[in-house]
Amino acid sequence: MKLSNNELVFEAEREIKLERESTLKIIKLFQEISARKIFLERGYPSFYEMVTKHFGYCAGSAMRRINAMKLVQEMPQFEEKIESGELSLSVAADVQTFLYQEAKIERPYSLNAKIELVETCIGKSRREVEEEFARRNPERDKRETQHVISHDRLRVSFSISKELSDKLNQLKDLLGHVDPSMTTETLLEKLAELGLEKYDPARKVERAKRRKMIASSAKAETLTEEESESTSAAEVKGSRYIRAEQRHAVHDDGAGCTFVSANGQRCGAKRFLQRDHIRPFAEGGANEATNLRWMCGQHNRARSTRVP
Ligand SMILES: [Zn+2]
Known part of the structure; x- marks a missing residue:
């Protein structure tokens, strides 16, 4: 079956409308899954882990959905703007991230101020929204961000002064005889090595x-x-x-949080691990390695299924 050009465009428009509708549906389902902390019983240390590992979204898509979810959770009046496409998922997520960062540096927005900001951002591109943020907080371009891009690479982004840039270039020139095509990463590697050797x-x-x-x-x-x-x-x-x-000896297989879900998903979170008594301390469980194991904070607190 061969569609005319008009029919092709019409079909695409129809499917995009459906896609936006289901995006909003997914966001609302995510709200409930997150609120019920279902990720814990499924063996994930955070909702983000469940969205990437269980639902299979890449890091960026997961963060966009989770941040948009948080935004409409607080301001449900913008659900229909997401559904209509006037407020893109990316812009909603950017606004949420901006509000989070502002609150973190003790510049929290009131609910009315948040609503006013979202309304300002409706119909804008990410670039225009970024300019809006910079107007509201000129210090913003000094912030540092890190994104995991693979298991052993991070994308770090921050701005530096002209003065520091000159110093780094001077160093690159001085070291140029060792490695004429030295990248900033190689230079930082050398500087880190020097610093560690000293400190x-x-x-x-x-x-x-x-x-x-x-x-x-x-x-x-x-x-x-x-x-x-x-x-x-x-x-x-x-x-x-x-x-x-x-x-503090704890039986440790090096694979992180020992929580295992009913269907065998091991949490494995490696950060902020806490010692957990296999046989509870209150029931006479000993304070020694054979009775201790690592659990992430979330699982230690909310432990609903015990690891045999
Ligand atoms: Zn865990």
Whole structure:
């Protein structure tokens, strides 16, 4: 069947209308799933994890839907604007993110001010909306953002002063003989390495040991008192750290939160882990490694299914 040009455009318009309607439906379903914290029983540490891993949205699509969800949760009067396409999902999410960032730097908007901002943004492009944000907060272009783009890459974005840019370029020139096509990433890598060598306590211990070895091999027993003192101080620091680790020993398979859902989904969150007693402390469970496991804060608090 061959459609005429007009029919093709008409068909596309019809499907796009349906797509917007179902986007809004999905957002409303998300509201309820998030409110009931269903992600926890399904083995995810956050609603975001469930939206990406269970529902299969990519990071960007997930964030757009979740942020738009939060926006219409607070201001349901804008649901129909999303459905009609006057307020795009991206713009709604950008506004929500902006309001969140403003609140975080103690410039919270009242509900009326929020509504006024959304109304200002209706029918605008993302670029125009970004200009609106910059007018409201000129400091905004100094903020720093990070996005995960793959398992081992991040996209970091921030603006820098002309002065810092000049310094970085000067460094690139100075190091140019080592690597003429040095990127900013390579330069930062070098600077981070230099900084860690100077400030990382673990490396200080290593350095002290190396110094000790060199000193003892060079001039057998003439190690100065000062040197041997600083070495032992650093070593004590190191061993105290290990002792603290032993004190909190928890059975650890290195795979993060141990919560497993009924259908076998392991949470695996690696941040903000808390010690959880397999046999509860109140029931006489011991405070030792065999009775302890890691759980993320969310699962530790809301534990509804126990891991056998
Ligand atoms: Zn968890």
